[in-house]
Amino acid sequence: MSVVGYRLRRDFEEERTSQAIIPLDEVFQLTLKDTVATLERKVLLAVANAMIKHHDSLKAGGHDVPDVSDVRKWLTSPLLTGGGGGGSVLGFGANAARSVSANTSAGFNEEGLRSTVSGWLGQCFPTSQSGAFVCVLDNLELLETSKDARGLLESMRDGLLSMRGLKWVLCGARGIVRTSASSPRLEGRLAEPLELDPIADNEIAQVIARRLDYYRINDDAVAPVGPESFKLVYDILNKNLRNALKYSEDFSLWLYDEEYIGKGEEAFTDMFEGWIQQKAEQSAEQTDLSGTRAWEVFDALVIKGGSCSPGDFEEFGFNSSQAMVPHIKSLEDVNLVQSSASDEDRRRKTIAVTPRGWLVHFARNGYSLPG
Template sequence: MWKDFGFRRNLYDTHPVSGDAQGERLLVGRQDELKRIKSRITGFKTVVTIEGPNGVGKTSVVLVGGYQIENDTKDNGKGSLVLMPDPFQLNAEESAIDFKRKVYAEIASYFIKHEAKMRSQLDLQFSLGPLEAWLENPLNLSGSVAAAGFGLGGGRVPNESVGFDLHGFFSLVDRLLKAAFNEDGGVICIVDNLEILNTSQIARQRLESLRDDLFSKHGIRWVLCGARGIVRSAASSQRLQGRLQEPIEIAPLNGDSIRDLIQARVAEFKIDNSAIPPVSSKSFAYAFRVLNENLRDTLKFCGDFSLWLHDSNQSWEDEAHLDELFEIWLAEQSHAYMDAINVPPRAWKLLDEICLQGGSISPSDHKDYGFNSSQNMRGQVQRLEQAGLVVSELEDTDQRRKTISVVAKGWLVRHHRSGYEKHEKSQDAY
């Protein structure tokens, strides 16, 4: 499909950019954030934390920052910092030991995959064979074997004790990290999407369980990313104070950067010099504004429009014609959403008021929206939730709603209900 448009891949991919040279070219408008992230990773051994709205691009910034640090330190020998390219995620069902096994397996796999590069950069003087053997057959390698690659003896023997084998594996990775890095070096590990733990209480518990083990390991630098205030709440834990840095806030891209973002993707993926992107920088900025400056949602809808354009065999004369088609298509999407929704007038009024407040409110402010109590407001919130227009977070202690936020569908419906007006910022701002 994209080759039909004159590009070698999706211009509007919603996944984070990769931590490599291409990702560095595609990441625009984030120089200040990159500088702050890099200084915290290289200057401190405590856990770096990142906060920002869902879909703002936090992971992309951290991955590119890690890539730049790896480039900057690649000649430092044991003082090098190496980016683990795939972020980790915590979940509520996972124990601390399960998460540690996942992290150590990824570190071991990375060293094995890049053994030649690791040897040239870090001057490793031992075999990685025992690591590879354990990963291939973790139930058949004893703790004594785990030390074999470091000249401590041992051999392959059957062993039915999973815990014993796992302890040997952990010891081997710890020895690898100590042999590979000095106090300035290590691997950069990212924990992403902390908000999937649902409540800050669960997040605090999971992070506290890792405090004295993974977060204090020689050779590992940590970055935690989350949305909706969950990182800041977890960082307030008494047990985590001094281990977690104050969060770096990642805000939505500004208007000039939105233009640059599309231009960077066009330049990166164009295979036909005359190719015109299905969604221009102007139309992208328009959707970005309609969707309350959520980058991931904007990329998603621009991809959907591209698919519609291709499947419907639409023809166009120039970029201006495409811009017109996009506005019509986006209006039709919002109209279709609107037709499928049935909520009472009071719920519509509440949605409008939430949007006017920037898209997020707290039930504790119920009087500001004409309700006698948060319980009275809850009925209208539930109508909006059932229609898929807002989502609510829950309070840790008593499961009451504490934040009500408008989602992409809600912003598109708002766009329809307001007569497709351009809210908040003028067209010139983009």
């Protein structure tokens, strides 16, 4: 999405098209604690800032944009300052007063914010052919169930999703976008979801190498986590890109704290391998499981690829799913696995190995990668 948005914006700025498709800098996401109102405020403020940032290019492209000085003043004046006093200065023989109060103008209440920014959007993008700001709502799976995500999107239907001058891209894992977009109320608002395949496992090192080359500022700069080190932690964590990025960040911060910055690439590679093994060993040592049956279930789950359902109990040597439940509970208690229920049928569960679980397996497997 970032690459496509960049290319569309460049096409407009370089006058290859008069349609201004401009991605907002901020990527939005929601959790169960958020509301549509909080999302709307974030989006409208981001649009106002984008009006300032892209004012010149929009104006050069023939778009009717609001006066940027007015927009900037509206955004940066949360306080009003007033003053009064007598006839002398510096406090000699006079009195002076100065007051500061909150700005309660239309720009700083919810309805005024919406009215003002939607007016700017209609002015700048009077038709769909004129262009739009592109808003990305990412990580919808953070809402945990497609029912919650669907409710959120339905409440956005007549507001943000229909606002002129905005185009939306909704992203989420585990099929949550497809199930959420199936609501009758959203017909005509959302297009058919696109299924994006993950990066091929054998290409992950090459992808990281390309990104490092692109973002390198100095020719002699060395990344704390190089392509091969990233591939190592990616494989340890069962091909989970997000978790691999998290551990790469942790290692980089550890290097800084230990004042190891400035080493060469080979030194970083050796240090990373030792660091990730130490993390795995610590996690294994801190995992206290009573009895051996839970470990047997865990090892069998790893062999199955890291996920199963309670209905697979026979593959784990049990006569019923109820007989397997206590061992799954023991594994959950030490954060080796997690269970998630389907919102369509609460009886259907998926049991999956956690990132910590994969790290523990790495240590228990003699620091060999999962088969």
